[in-house]
Amino acid sequence: MSTAVYIAVMAGVTYLIRVLPFAFFRKKIRSRFLRSMLYYIPYAVLAAMTVPAIFYSTGSLVTAAVGTAAALIAAWFGLPLVAVALIAAAAAYLVHFLV
Amino acid sequence: MHSRSDLLRGLGNGLPIGLGYLSVSFGFGIMASRAGLSVAETTLISLTNLTSAGQAAGVDVIASHGSLMEMALVQLTINIRYALMALTLSQKLGSRFTLPRRLLAAYGITDEIFAVCAAEKGEIQPSYMYGVILIATIGWVLGTFLGAAAGSLLPQAVTDALGIVLYGMFIAIIVPPARRERPVLFTVAVAAGLSLVCRYLLTMLSGGFAVILCAVVAAAAAAWLFPIKDEEEEDAA
Numbered sequence: 092m093s094t095a096v097y098i099a100v101m102a103g104v105t106y107l108i109r110v111l112p113f114a115f116f117r118k119k120i121r122s123r124f125l126r127s128m129l130y131y132i133p134y135a136v137l138a139a140m141t142v143p144a145i146f147y148s149t150g151s152l153v154t155a156a157v158g159t160a161a162a163l164i165a166a167w168f169g170l171p172l173v174a175v176a177l178i179a180a181a182a183a184y185l186v187h188f189l190v
Numbered sequence: 191m192h193s194r195s196d197l198l199r200g201l202g203n204g205l206p207i208g209l210g211y212l213s214v215s216f217g218f219g220i221m222a223s224r225a226g227l228s229v230a231e232t233t234l235i236s237l238t239n240l241t242s243a244g245q246a247a248g249v250d251v252i253a254s255h256g257s258l259m260e261m262a263l264v265q266l267t268i269n270i271r272y273a274l275m276a277l278t279l280s281q282k283l284g285s286r287f288t289l290p291r292r293l294l295a296a297y298g299i300t301d302e303i304f305a306v307c308a309a310e311k312g313e314i315q316p317s318y319m320y321g322v323i324l325i326a327t328i329g330w331v332l333g334t335f336l337g338a339a340a341g342s343l344l345p346q347a348v349t350d351a352l353g354i355v356l357y358g359m360f361i362a363i364i365v366p367p368a369r370r371e372r373p374v375l376f377t378v379a380v381a382a383g384l385s386l387v388c389r390y391l392l393t394m395l396s397g398g399f400a401v402i403l404c405a406v407v408a409a410a411a412a413a414w415l416f417p418i419k420d421e422e423e424e425d426a427a
Contacts, residue, residue, distance in 0.1 A: 092255070094231050100258050101248045102238035104265040105272075110296035113276035114289060127413035132405055133271040133301075134367065134374050135381040135412075137360040139404035140243055140268075142382035143389055145357040148221075150350045158351070162358040166365035172302075173210040176217070179358030184351035 149183045153190050158183030193317040200321020207302045207322065208329030215330045217355030218245060219337020224353075225253040229338040236334035240300055240327060244268045246356055247401060256396055267402040275304040284313035291316045298323030301363070373416035381408035 149155040161182035165175040215236055222232040227249065239245050244265050251261045276299050283292065295316060303322050307314050341349050368375040381404045388400035395403065 092258070094227065094252060096258065097248070097252045097261055098231065098235055098238060100261045101235065101244070101265055104262050105239050105241060105244055105269050106297060108266065108269050109272045109276050109299045110293060111276075112273045113280050113296040113299065114292035116277055116280060123417050124413050127416070127418045128409045129271065129274045130418050131373070131377045131409035131412040132267075134364055134377050135405040135408040136243060136268050136271075136401060137364050138378040138381035139385040139401045139408070140247060141357050141360045141364070142385050145354060145361075148353040148357055150353070154351065155354060158354045158358070159361070162354075162361040163365060166362045167369065169366050170362070171210070172359050172362040173213055175362035176214055176355045176358035179354045179361070180217075180351045183354050184347060187347050187351065 149187075151187065151190060154183040154187045157186040193315065196315040196317035197321045200318040200323075201325050202321075203306050204303070204322035204325035207306065208325040208327075210302070211326055211329035212333035214242060214355055214359050215333030216337035216341070217352045218242065219334040219339070220341035220349050220352050221246065221337075221356065222249045222334075223338045223341055225249050227252065227338075229335065232338040233331060233335045236331050237327075240298060240330055241269060241272075242356060242359065251396075254396055260396060260399060263399070263402055267405055271301075272299050272304075275299055275301070275308075279304065279307055279314065282308070282310065282312075282314050284315070287314070287316055295319045295323065298327065300326070302326065373412050376416070377408050377412040380411055381405055384408060 145159050146152055146155045149158060158179040162175050162179035165178045170178070218236065219232055222235065222245075223229065227235075235245055235248065239248070247264050247268055248261060250256075251264055256264075276296060279299065280292075287295070298319070303319075303326055306322050307319055310318065337352075341352070344352075364374075364378055368378050384404040384407060385400065388395050388404060392400070
């Protein structure tokens with residue numbers, strides 16, 4: 092299948108998710124269960140996408156594990172998103188000299 | 191003129207977002223070109239989607255030749271949070287936000303842009319939101335282009351290390367709330383555990399569907415065990 096078709100589906104679905112509530116929906120979601128699920132979904136998605144994929148992200152299990160640990164520590168101390176992301180990469184890069 | 195000062199204020203508040211996006215999307219560009227996408231395709235994805243996790247998952251679907259239904263479901267699951275943010279923002283739009291303007295500004299609802307716009311006192315002005323979105327989008331698309339185009343010019347060790355950037359950002363989003371709130375920690379642990387099961391035991395599941403399954407089960411379990419209180423609704427972003 093052509094990549095353009097994939098991209099069109101991706102972009103179309105993503106835009107619809109944003110535009111329907113933003114432009115047309117005027118009520119509030121009442122269901123407590125549904126609201127709770129919407130609250131937890133982003134964290135669940137990010138966790139499932141990160142584990143175990145992060146360990147394969149640098150081409151070496153060791154550098155990836157060190158990068159992950161660095162990111163966890165930086166995030167634990169509440170550093171900004173960009174800082175955490177770059178610290179993870181820097182740690183993975185530095186460790187590769189030792190491996 | 192009122193709307194010009196709103197625009198400038200939006201550009202100013204959006205600048206840190208744009209700079210952050212620049213570095214993160216650089217990693218996305220490298221990741222996508224490694225998955226076999228061209229520079230143009232990769233840049234087009236960033237321009238038309240403006241989202242990190244959804245794009246990363248979308249590239250996985252493309253690389254593994256998944257079905258279009260899988261692609262649509264993956265995007266729906268990963269990006270459904272934007273519907274909640276859009277809903278929240280829609281309550282703060284004044285009369286200046288006519289339908290065509292809403293159709294335009296909806297394009298730019300991301301976690302960070304939502305946060306900056308939701309923090310506005312009173313109504314959100316269209317020019318303000320345009321400003322934030324414009325500078326953030328420039329950063330996101332430019333970073334993607336540079337990563338996809340020049341990523342191959344960098345030493346292998348550098349691009350290897352940059353492969354972790356996007357995941358590092360995900361960790362930065364997850365950890366602080368997981369530290370504060372037990373239910374979030376529970377959600378993250380269950381989702382990560384299920385993801386490991388899918389990856390190593392249920393190997394017939396494709397990556398996209400695995401993420402959907404893990405996320406929905408973990409979030410439903412958390413919603414059932416720890417329903418949110420009304421005042422927590424604001425934090426939902």
